[in-house]
Amino acid sequence: MHTVLILSRHARDYRALVEAAHLPDLEIVxxxxxxxxxxxAASFDLAFGEPSLLRHVxxxxxxxxxxxxxxxxxxxxxxxxxxxxxxxxxxxxxxxxQMSEYVFAYVLAHERKIFARDASxxxxxxxxxxxxxxxxxxxxLLGVGTIGAALACTAKHxxxxxxxxxxxxEGCADVDEYFHGPLTDVxxxxxxxxDYLVSxxxxxxxxxxxxxxxxxxxxxxxxxxxxxxxxxxxxxMALAAALHDGRLAGAVLDVFDTEPLPADHIFWRLPNxxxxxxxxxxxxxxxxxxxxxDNYRRLVRGEPLMYRVDFERGx
Amino acid sequence: MHTVLILSRHARDYRALVEAAHLPDLEIVxxxxxxxxxxxAASFDLAFGEPSLLRHVxxxxxxxxxxxxxxxxxxxxxxxxxxxxxxxxxxxxxxxxQMSEYVFAYVLAHERKIFARDASxxxxxxxxxxxxxxxxxxxxLLGVGTIGAALACTAKHxxxxxxxxxxxxEGCADVDEYFHGPLTDVxxxxxxxxDYLVSxxxxxxxxxxxxxxxxxxxxxxxxxxxxxxxxxxxxxMALAAALHDGRLAGAVLDVFDTEPLPADHIFWRLPNxxxxxxxxxxxxxxxxxxxxxDNYRRLVRGEPLMYRVDFERGx
Numbered sequence: 001m002h003t004v005l006i007l008s009r010h011a012r013d014y015r016a017l018v019e020a021a022h023l024p025d026l027e028i029v030x031x032x033x034x035x036x037x038x039x040x041a042a043s044f045d046l047a048f049g050e051p052s053l054l055r056h057v058x059x060x061x062x063x064x065x066x067x068x069x070x071x072x073x074x075x076x077x078x079x080x081x082x083x084x085x086x087x088x089x090x091x092x093x094x095x096x097x098q099m100s101e102y103v104f105a106y107v108l109a110h111e112r113k114i115f116a117r118d119a120s121x122x123x124x125x126x127x128x129x130x131x132x133x134x135x136x137x138x139x140x141l142l143g144v145g146t147i148g149a150a151l152a153c154t155a156k157h158x159x160x161x162x163x164x165x166x167x168x169x170e171g172c173a174d175v176d177e178y179f180h181g182p183l184t185d186v187x188x189x190x191x192x193x194x195d196y197l198v199s200x201x202x203x204x205x206x207x208x209x210x211x212x213x214x215x216x217x218x219x220x221x222x223x224x225x226x227x228x229x230x231x232x233x234x235x236x237m238a239l240a241a242a243l244h245d246g247r248l249a250g251a252v253l254d255v256f257d258t259e260p261l262p263a264d265h266i267f268w269r270l271p272n273x274x275x276x277x278x279x280x281x282x283x284x285x286x287x288x289x290x291x292x293x294d295n296y297r298r299l300v301r302g303e304p305l306m307y308r309v310d311f312e313r314g315x
Numbered sequence: 316m317h318t319v320l321i322l323s324r325h326a327r328d329y330r331a332l333v334e335a336a337h338l339p340d341l342e343i344v345x346x347x348x349x350x351x352x353x354x355x356a357a358s359f360d361l362a363f364g365e366p367s368l369l370r371h372v373x374x375x376x377x378x379x380x381x382x383x384x385x386x387x388x389x390x391x392x393x394x395x396x397x398x399x400x401x402x403x404x405x406x407x408x409x410x411x412x413q414m415s416e417y418v419f420a421y422v423l424a425h426e427r428k429i430f431a432r433d434a435s436x437x438x439x440x441x442x443x444x445x446x447x448x449x450x451x452x453x454x455x456l457l458g459v460g461t462i463g464a465a466l467a468c469t470a471k472h473x474x475x476x477x478x479x480x481x482x483x484x485e486g487c488a489d490v491d492e493y494f495h496g497p498l499t500d501v502x503x504x505x506x507x508x509x510d511y512l513v514s515x516x517x518x519x520x521x522x523x524x525x526x527x528x529x530x531x532x533x534x535x536x537x538x539x540x541x542x543x544x545x546x547x548x549x550x551x552m553a554l555a556a557a558l559h560d561g562r563l564a565g566a567v568l569d570v571f572d573t574e575p576l577p578a579d580h581i582f583w584r585l586p587n588x589x590x591x592x593x594x595x596x597x598x599x600x601x602x603x604x605x606x607x608x609d610n611y612r613r614l615v616r617g618e619p620l621m622y623r624v625d626f627e628r629g630x
Contacts, residue, residue, distance in 0.1 A: 097474065101449050105423035112420040117591055118430065124583050126575035127592045134416050157472045159412065260441035268439050276432055277442045 002299075004292075005037050006030035007049035007057060008070055010285045014048065017289035023296050046299075048292045050283075051076040058082055066299060068292045070283045072147075073230060074309055075203055084311045089295055091288055092307040096150025098281035102228055103198055104154050106252040106274060107134065110224055135159035137195040142210065143229065144172050147200045147281075165190055183210055191218035196226060203230035204314030213238040216248065224250045228280035231255040240266045243273060254280040317614075319607075320352050321345035322364035322372060323385055325600045329363065332604035338611050361614075363607045365598075366391040373397055381614060383607045385598045387462075388545060389624055390518055399626045404610055406603055407622040411465025413596035417543055418513055419469050421567040421589060422449065425539055450474035452510040457525065458544065459487050462515045462596075480505055498525055506533035511541060518545035519629030528553040531563065539565045543595035546570040555581045558588060569595040 002025060006014045015030035029044070031037055034056040037044075041060035048068045055076040058064065064086040067077065074090050109115065112131045120127035139155045141148045144164040152162045152174035164175035165183065179190045191197065197219060201207045211225070211234040219225070225248055227234055236257055242248045250272040256265075259278055267273050295305045309315060317340060321329045330345035344359070346352055349371040352359075356375035363383045370391040373379065379401040382392065389405050424430065427446045435442035454470045456463045459479040467477045467489035479490035480498065494505045506512065512534060516522045526540070526549040534540070540563060542549055551572055557563045565587040571580075574593055582588050610620045624630060 097450055098446075098448060101423055101473065102427060102446070104419070105427040105429060108416055108420035109424055109429060111416060112591075114420060114424060114429075114589075115433065117594075118589070120592070121583070121590045124578060126590075128575075128594055129592075130597055131413075131417070131594055133413060135412055154472065157469065158416065260443075263439060268436070274429075274433070275436045275441075276427075277435075277444075279432075279443055279446055282445055 001025050001027065002046050002296075003027040003029065003044050004046040004048055004296075005041075005044040005057070005061075007034060007037055007047060007053045008032060009050065009053075010070075011049075013285040014070075014289055014292075017285055018048075018292060021289075021293045023293065024300060026296065046296075055079065055082065061086075066295075066305065068295055069309075070288045072281075073203060075230075075314075078311060078314055087305055088309040088311065089291075089305050089307045090309050090315075091283060091291055093146045094283075094287040094291065095281040096147050099147045099200065099228055100150045100154040102254070102276070102280040103151055103226055104158070106226060107139075107196055107224075110250070111137075136161070138163065138193055139196040139198065140190060140194040141165065141175070142197065142199040142233070143201040144169065144175055144178075145200070148172065148198075149174065151198060151200070163190060163194070183215060187215045187218040191215060191223075192220060194219055194223050196224050198226045198228070199233050200229040201233045202315035203232040206314075207233050209233070209235040209238075211235060211239065213241070216242040219248060221247055222249050224248070224252065226252040228252075228254040228276075231257045231259070236267070240270065243270050248272075250274070252276065254278055316340050316342065317361050317611075318342040318344065318359050319361040319363055319611075320356075320359040320372070320376075322349060322352055322362060322368045323347060324365065324368075325385075326364075328600040329385075329604055329607075332600055333363075333607060336604075336608045338608065339615060341611065361611075370394065370397065376401075381610075381620065383610055384624075385603045387596075388518060390629075393626060393629055402620055403624040403626065404606075404620050404622045405624050405630075406598060406606055408461045409598075409602040409606065410596040411462050414462045414515065414543055415465045415469040417569070417591070417595040418466055418541055419473070421541060422454075422511055422539075425565070426452075451476070453478065453508055454511040454513065455505060455509040456480065456490070457512065457514040457548070458516040459484065459490055459493075460515070462544075463487065463513075464489065466513060466515065478505060478509070498530060502530045502533040506530060506538075507535060509534055509538050511539050513541045513543070514548050515544040516548045517630035518547040521629075522548045524548070524550040524553075526550060526554065528556070531557040534563060536562055537564050539563070539567065541567040543569045543591075546572045546574070551582070555585065558585050563587075565589070567591065569593055 008014050009032050011030040011032045034053050037057045041057050042062045045063045045065045051069050051074045066087045069090045072091050111134050117127050138161045140163045142165050144166050149172040152172050155162050156174045162175045163177045165179045170178045179186045252274040254276045298305050324347050326345040326347045349368050352372045356372050357377045360378045360380045366384050366389045381402045384405045387406050426449050432442050453476045455478045457480050459481050464487040467487050470477050471489045477490045478492045480494045485493045494501045567589040569591045613620050
């Protein structure tokens with residue numbers, strides 16, 4: 001018999017979805033309040049929920065065997081002060097479509113000049129300024145996991161050329177050119193001809209401020225930087241300086257060092273920044289519940305779980 | 316020996332592109348002024364250019380054998396007062412990519428709420444309002460020629476369901492369901508579950524005001540109408556009424572009965588209309604010149620020309 005703690009803002013939805021799967025030998029306790037879970041914390045061998053909520057309960061979960069996170073990013077559970085004697089799996093393979101809709105909404109908005117055209121319309125002005133075209137443009141992806149692969153696939157659909165930066169993997173056929181090694185060494189090679197640079201890197205000690213002044217200097221002034229990944233990957237002050245000085249055409253930013261973005265942050269005042277308030281890809285219960293259900297069946301059958309996180313590597 | 320009149324705003328570009336093809340037995344005269352072409356009009360057996368310019372010279376072109384239009388729409392040359400004793404070919408197969416970038420820029424902008432998010436940003440407001448998703452949504456295409464097929468292909472890429480309205484053809488595999496017959500008969504079947512309706516119909520006597528009050532009534536209030544095709548296909552007053560009354564979520568309009576759109580037109584004042592000033596797909600000489608070059612080679616070899624227009628049908 002297993003007992004799972006579902007700890008999530010969507011606890012009710014997740015309970016309904018997991019119950020509907022009729023998983024064998026599973027007792028379910030669901031709540032959105034960490035404090036409610038504390039009393040019986042030692043009785044749960046499994047947990048499923050938001051890392052930011054679970055981190056409060058994990059220290060008391062002495063029988064913990066497996067945690068399925070509802071998010072891709074599991075930073076709150078990587079705190080070295082927390083125990084790590086359980087299997088941690090995250091949400092993967094479910095955000096690619098949303099990310100692709102997000103990134104290409106803004107990429108196409110840029111090519112079609114839709115904000116400038118909107119301003120013309122509000123001024124009552126017929127505006128036949130020609131748009132530009134996506135075909136043949138170059139997109140660079142920092143990170144080519146399942147999200148990067150989805151972006152590469154849409155980029156190829158629109159006839160773009162795709163460059164991918166990864167630690168070592170070269171598994172996505174939609175990437176035309178791969179780059180590895182310290183980004184400081186390859187930044188000119190990787191960045192100098194890009195029209196768009198998209199970061200979908202996880203937030204780890206090794207990716208912190210990977211997008212720094214040196215990388216931004218390597219990009220051409222026509223380039224637009226898009227970050228639907230993690231805020232910590234970007235040196236925000238270096239990015240603000242590049243945008244302010246016109247060394248970058250623009251930035252579309254979903255994630256930040258501090259969220260909500262503080263009211264006095266310079267990004268609010270830069271006209272070539274688009275702020276999308278951490279909405280790029282949401283963890284929708286109908287997408288995420290199947291990850292827990294599938295992994296639970298693997299657990300019961302004694303098979304390895306999918307999407308295991310390496311605590312040291314951070315993803 | 317043949318003599319072609321290139322009559323176009325881009326006469327110089329077209330001359331350079333045609334010359335570079337080293338076509339046999341061809342003399343080229345290129346100008347952007349119809350008046351300059353009038354003196355020798357009878358000496359040209361071929362013409363290549365914008366229908367709106369060519370219409371002034373065609374009546375004097377007594378030796379005319381073939382006209383290659385640089386546009387898809389050839390309405391100016393269909394005036395029954397003009398002679399029709401020549402072969403008319405139009406530009407086809409070259410606008411699909413631009414149209415796809417245009418339509419999906421605005422479709423994705425709608426799903427991702429990018430104008431509302433822009434307004435939030437200008438107010439300095441963190442706006443975590445969730446976006447909606449394109450996957451599973453339904454798009455209806457009025458017309459499935461090469462442009463409609465390109466739109467259907469992109470719609471499938473994003474996981475949409477595609478309905479196509481055509482006179483008879485069912486050649487595009489990306490269309491899930493076809494509808495034919497008078498639109499008055501099938502409008503409920505075709506329109507009632509659409510999230511997006513896109514018109515890429517040619518402007519002919521049979522398509523005039525095809526998008527009328529009855530069709531608009533069949534659409535659900537969540538539907539967005541997009542017209543990158545021809546203005547005459549739409550009953551503008553019926554569309555304005557539907558938008559004003561909230562019976563449609565919005566409209567993205569590239570083409571109009573009168574262009575530029577008159578300053579006092581109600582479309583300027585409707586908040587759920589996007590006006591894009593006839594920029595959806597432009598005739599770029601590097602795309603269009605190959606159509607003339609390929610057809611000229613066919614002419615010389617005695618083969619049938621591509622993309623022949625039926626003067627009666629109008630496309």
